[in-house]
Every structure is written in structure tokens, then in C-alpha cells.
Amino acid sequence: VGQRYKVVQNEELFQFGDALLDGGRWETAGSIKNGTVVFGSLALDRETVLDPSGVGDKINNYLLVHTSHDGSVAIQASVTPVRVVCQNTLNVALHKSNVKQSYKIRHTQTAEGKVAAAREALGLAKTYLDEFDKMAHQMILTLSSN
Known part of the structure; x- marks a missing residue:
């Protein structure tokens, strides 16, 4: 860990997640590696529904935020x-x-002022979720035809 390293407290990580989603619902939070790595998952308002036989299976999507307190993981x-x-x-x-x-x-930067850039980058997630939906439905069609 270098001299410019800035410790990000757990509360700051979760405030960053809150700022990214504007009122998202926290589903999970925890720490691993004796508290060195911290994570939290916010439920997105977007789910993938697979319904080949009327069951309506749902795949939920999440915004995952995590970091470490030893410099091994950036705020992500x-x-x-x-x-x-x-x-x-x-x-x-x-x-x-x-x-x-x-x-x-990076831990040498502050999460403050990065929310807009993070939102923009994650806004592209809609494209990912659209592709995920297509791929999941294609898998169902492939299974159904065999």
C-alpha cells in the first residue's frame, strides 16, 4: 500500500452504492477474509423472466459494490x-x-465526484442486460427444440 492510499470505510462504500441507484434496495452485505474485503448487493428494478412452460422463472439483477481494506481491491x-x-x-x-x-x-482517489462517471459507465449496463435476456431466451429455445 502506497503513501497515497486512502482507506474507504464500509459506510462510504454503501453510500457510494446508494448514490449510484437512488433508492435501490440492499439485498446482501458482508465481509470476507477476516473483514478485509467488503461487499454489498443492491437489487435492480430489472429482471429476466424465462417462461418456456408457464412457470415464469425469474433471474434478478444486482448492482454489486465491493472493496478491500488492504489495497488488494479497488472500489468497484x-x-x-x-x-x-x-x-x-x-x-x-x-x-x-x-x-x-x-x-x-482506486483507493488513491475519493469516491466523491465519481458518482456521475460511474453512473454513465453503469448506464451501459442496460445493453448488457438486453444481451443477457436474449442469450437466456436463446438457451431456452435451444433446449426446447432438443
Whole structure:
């Protein structure tokens, strides 16, 4: 950790998440690695509904915010269909196939003033969610035809 490193408190991370979504609902929050890594998931108002047989299966989407207190992870906000509750689900959520839109802030910078840029970057998440919907429905059609 360098001299310019700025510790981001848990409260600041969650305030950043609140500012990104304007009233989103927190679904999960936790810490792992003895409190070194902190995460939280806000539910998005967008879900994917798969309905091949009238069941109406739903895939919820989340805004994941996470950081570390040891400099190993930047402050990061990502859109993902994974509800993070532990290290395993955090790993899955952050895998490149699940995170198409994310925004990172180094610990040498302050999250203040970065909300607009993060919103713009994450606004592209609609494109990701549209593609996710198409891919999920294509998978259902492929399964149904076999």
C-alpha cells in the first residue's frame, strides 16, 4: 500500500452504492477474509423472466459494490445477475463472463465526484442486460427444440 492510499470505510462504500441507484434496495452485505474485503448487493428494478412452460422463472439483477481494506481491491461497482453472499458467489459475480459493465475507483482517489462517471459507465449496463435476456431466451429455445 502506497503513501497515497486512502482507506474507504464500509459506510462510504454503501453510500457510494446508494448514490449510484437512488433508492435501490440492499439485498446482501458482508465481509470476507477476516473483514478485509467488503461487499454489498443492491437489487435492480430489472429482471429476466424465462417462461418456456408457464412457470415464469425469474433471474434478478444486482448492482454489486465491493472493496478491500488492504489495497488488494479497488472500489468497484458492477452489474451482475449473481446475488453475492460469500467468497464463492463473489468470485462468480466478478468472473468476466458475469460482469460486462463495471466501474473502478482506486483507493488513491475519493469516491466523491465519481458518482456521475460511474453512473454513465453503469448506464451501459442496460445493453448488457438486453444481451443477457436474449442469450437466456436463446438457451431456452435451444433446449426446447432438443
